Amino acid sequence: MTSNSEVTDAGKRNWRAALEVYGQPRVVGMAFLGFSSGLPFLLVFSTLSAWLAQEGVSKTTIGFFSWIGVMYSIKFFWAPVVDRFPLPVLGRLLGRRRAWMLLAQCGLMGGLIAMALTDPTADLATLAWFGLLVAFSSATQDVAIDAWRIEAVAESVQGAMAASYQAGYRIALLTAGAGAFYIASGTSWPFTYFVMAGLVGVGMVTVLLVAEPDASKTAGSQPQEDWVVEHLRRHDFSPAWLHGAYGWVLGAVVCPLVDFFSRYGKQALIILLFVSVFRVTDITLGVMANPFYLDMEYTLAEIASVTKVFGIIMTLGGAALGGVLVVRYGILRPLLASAILAALTNLVFAWLATQNDPGTLSLALTVSADNLSGGMAGSAFIAYLSSLTNTAYTATQYALFSSLMTLPGKFIGGFSGWVVDNFGYVWFFSYTAIAGIPAVLLIVWLLYHDRRQRSAHEQEERTS
Incomplete structure (x- = not known):
């Protein structure tokens, strides 16, 4: 909740100073990351449904394809891994948040290209697997982007970050929705998905240009609740790594x-x-x-x-x-x-x-x-x-x-x-x-x- 002092400080801020926050590099970068987050969603949901419908796929099968979107609904299960586990090579080069974002974007681009190369009328099951890869990579990217957004700026700038993200996300929905329909109406659906795969590059370039948040560079475990510390003290585990893993699960999930x-x-x-x-x-x-x-x-x-x-x-x-x-x-x-x-x-x-x-x-x-x-x-x-x-x-x-x-x-x-x-x-x-x-x-x-x-x-x- 916002404190009275925060409201007072906000009230003293003039309009020009308030608008200048949208010129901050990380706030601008958030719009492009929002675009990267929103782009894949319709490509495995309603836009994919339209492609399948035009290929003569039955309504029942199209309905089953919507289960691909379940990946967005279960991202909580692997979110703690994305939140705390640094990738071995990319993590050292880019930092934990940007490394996960770039890895997820590679999965997005590869999955969309593979979907474009798959004929729904000949190999529908393969198309479903590639769609699943896109949805999993997209959900993973969302977890990493949310973490970057929270850590990248001070709390007073979070409102601007959220607004910037929403603007980019809505533009992406237009691109993957209306844009994809316009392209498909003049060319073909496979070509459309090739174009969408190329647009994943917007997020990749953004990841390389934005800075890694200082908070995510900090090594070591996150603060644990008092009851977790006491619980671990009273329960000895062997080997030692099991003790650490158990404590990590308690702190991150429980x-x-x-x-x-x-x-x-x-x-x-x-x-x-x-x-x-x-x-x-x-x-x-x-x-x-x-x-x-x-x-x-x-x-x-x-x-x-x-x-x-x-x-x-x-x-x-x-x-x-x-x-x-x-x-x-x-x-x-x-x-x-x-x-x-x-x-x-x-x-x-x-x-x-x-x-x-x-x-x-x-x-x-x-x-x-x-x-x-x-x-x-x-x-x-x-x-x-x-x-x-x-x-x-x-x-x-x-x-x-x-x-x-x-x-x-x-x-x-x-x-x-x-x-x-x-x-x-x-x-x-x-x-x-x-x-x-x-x-x-x-x-x-x-x-x-x-x-x-x-x-x-x-x-x-x-x-x-």
């Missing part, structure tokens, strides 16, 4: 979990359940979005212009609205409103699916409703996840939440093609709307619990 459950008690399970189901409705819909647009006979250029370029503009507008609502009404009420809207706007897709001759205007209206609610939900949800973390374990706990929030959606989304093939788009979009009900019910419970806590606290203050 401590953040123990801290979270100790702060929230039984409520922690409800919170984790809510985090896991909040994005089920939009992730499940996203798997079949591009195949749906193509089946409705929209051209690649129309899809790129409306759903990618115009859609991202609407998402940014929704995100700005969500941020204002959070400031005005707190986190939980805007979160409830966005959860309801996220489910209801899926029914707009069901309406579009019933149209015999839908025009571009109908598509724009559908995308507007979906992306405005999605942007609003994103702002409220990120604010909520951030409020759950302890500053002593911000990176690890946020990695856990960000992994958990996509895992159920990715799993359920794998069956989306089967639902479409067997029941059609209208029932599919209705089913995705129903999938949003658990999140709405859970946040109603969280609101009720929050009000009870506030009432109990106010009653305690009056009686004291």
Whole structure:
């Protein structure tokens, strides 16, 4: 949380000085790293779905391909390794953070080139394995970039770093979404993936130009909790390396979990359940979005212009609205409103699916409703996840939440093609709307619990 002194200092800062922070080399570099982080995401998700759909791959198979994105949902498991283990050669040359980033980017470039060289109609399984390599490398890069961002600048500059990252990330989404569609419409999908592989070089050059944070150069183990030190003192291990490894696991993985459950008690399970189901409705819909647009006979250029370029503009507008609502009404009420809207706007897709001759205007209206609610939900949800973390374990706990929030959606989304093939788009979009009900019910419970806590606290203050 921001202290009163920090607010006062921020208030004294004039506009010119505040804007000058965006000229700092590491803040500028963060935008290019954000581009590198955002580029691969759509290439193994909705853009890949469009390629497979045009190659005649069944909707069921396309749905199963969405499971490649599970890599983003389980990155928490290897995040401690990326966080603390220095690579043998690259680590000495570049430092721990930049070494991991460059290694991940090599995996990205190699995986995208391999995907471009693979024919989906002849060897679909091989394409899936190369897609898995891209997703794993991308998730690993995200862990390293997050660590670099936190360590590279002072806390007062973190807001500028986050804004710079988001700008680069959104440009990357446009590139891998609308850009890829425009290129594919004039050439071919394999050529498009060759171009995207070349754009990974933007991140590679950035890694070579930015400086390694001083914090990540520090050798030695990270500070451990008192109970970990005491636990290790009372338990002797042989050989000695096992003692160190056990302590490392306790400090890197167990401590953040123990801290979270100790702060929230039984409520922690409800919170984790809510985090896991909040994005089920939009992730499940996203798997079949591009195949749906193509089946409705929209051209690649129309899809790129409306759903990618115009859609991202609407998402940014929704995100700005969500941020204002959070400031005005707190986190939980805007979160409830966005959860309801996220489910209801899926029914707009069901309406579009019933149209015999839908025009571009109908598509724009559908995308507007979906992306405005999605942007609003994103702002409220990120604010909520951030409020759950302890500053002593911000990176690890946020990695856990960000992994958990996509895992159920990715799993359920794998069956989306089967639902479409067997029941059609209208029932599919209705089913995705129903999938949003658990999140709405859970946040109603969280609101009720929050009000009870506030009432109990106010009653305690009056009686004291």
